[in-house]
Amino acid sequence: MNVEEKIKIISKNTAEIVTIDELRKKLEENQKLKGYIGFEPSGLFHIGWLIWAQKLKDLVDVGVDMSILVATWHAWINDKLGGNLDKIKLAGQYAIEVLNAYGVDMSKVKVVYAEDLVKDSNYWALVIRIAKNTSLARMKRALTIMGRKAEEAELDTSKLIYPAMQVADILYQDLDIALGGTDQRKAHMLARDVSDKLGKKKVIAIHTPLLIGLQGGQRMEGVEEDDYLASVKMSKSKPETAIFVHDPPEVVEAKLRSAYCPKGVVIDNPVLQINKYIIFAKDNATLKVERDIKYGGDIEFKSYEELEKIYSEGKLHPLDLKLATARKLNEILDPIRKKLESKTEFTLLVEELEKGVTR
Ligand SMILES: Nc1ncnc2c1ncn2[C@@H]1O[C@H](COP(=O)(O)OP(=O)(O)OP(=O)(O)O)[C@@H](O)[C@H]1O
Ligand SMILES: N[C@@H](Cc1ccc(O)cc1)C(=O)O
Incomplete structure (x- = not known):
């Protein structure tokens, strides 16, 4: 190389x-x-x-x-x-x-x-x-x-x-x-x-980059960029903003369904950021969106840029993007979930941490 x-x-x-x-x-x-x-x-x-x-x-x-x-x-x-x-x-x-x-x-x-x-x-x-x-x-x-x-x-x-x-x-x-x-x-x-x-x-x-939390963000004048990003990033001490690697597939989907993702909006959109920084970070990644024929039929994105362009033009419905993202993210998380499930010491730790996260 x-x-x-x-x-x-x-x-x-x-x-x-x-x-x-x-x-x-x-x-x-x-x-x-x-x-x-x-x-x-x-x-x-x-x-x-x-x-x-x-x-x-x-x-x-x-x-x-x-x-x-x-x-x-x-x-x-x-x-x-x-x-x-x-x-x-x-x-x-x-x-x-x-x-x-x-x-x-x-x-x-x-x-x-x-x-x-x-x-x-x-x-x-x-x-x-x-x-x-x-x-x-x-x-x-x-x-x-x-x-x-x-x-x-x-x-x-x-x-x-x-x-x-x-x-x-x-x-x-x-x-x-x-x-x-x-x-x-x-x-x-x-x-x-x-x-x-x-x-x-x-x-x-x-x-x-810092992945924004599922709630998205509201930029305010006078707030420094670093402080803004720190306040809106996905964070383990704010579990409501986060998808955890051990979350079961249906929880990942439910979290994504309620994530901030307005039609056509790219800035501070957590669902698009998950695509950009996690899904398309992998070599030869693609995102397949399954849609009814009356909504344009299935579409497969081969690069993040392509996805962002179509989304920003309002040609992809937020729910379709969310469901496709959930499917793909679940594929990435699957081996991690399986590995963790096989180790009881960690399942117990996760349960305990989920009950009471301190900071
Ligand atoms: N949302 C995020 N997106 C990308 N990287 C992150 C994010 N949050 C933290 N990191 C990075 O992960 C590493 C560990 O950070 P840290 O322990 O502060 O995570 P955290 O989830 O914000 O935890 P806490 O909520 O306890 O502050 C650092 O390098 C930090 O920059
Ligand atoms: N400050 C880092 C953790 C860290 C600690 C010591 C280091 O040398 C490097 C990173 C955080 O909050 O996540």
């Missing part, structure tokens, strides 16, 4: 790469690249996460040495799962299982637990050096990477340490690439800025 082919695969369905020139240079120099994504293991895995899971897969496919950080301590700081570290760890194993079932070749991905990093005093030296090079205001603003507002730094002091830890995760592991949704941007920019001062490698940030 040549450099341009690699770049094409890496950049497909990304919101931004900071910077693409740095990435190209490293690929041209044939450097062996090390990348990571971190996540807080705090419960149910929703389909928004499949967007970065796909990118994780792509990066593995082009030969990047990827690791996944199970951010147990970070989740604990962020008050997830009632502060129960055992449950947090189990939720981490559950997410790894989902990634495996989704088709990420986990034999090629190193799984790192936050415990592995925090046991080394050098890690903590880095955290302090990062804090020393970051203003309090910037550290507070970075709290959006944990789904919190800057003011929430006042809740307890550990929250202020979280962004420095996330930056230390990157610098400590000497990474070339940090992957995450666009809401992780502030951590990655901070890592890039302090790396110069600390004489560390400047990480390349790859950001995947």
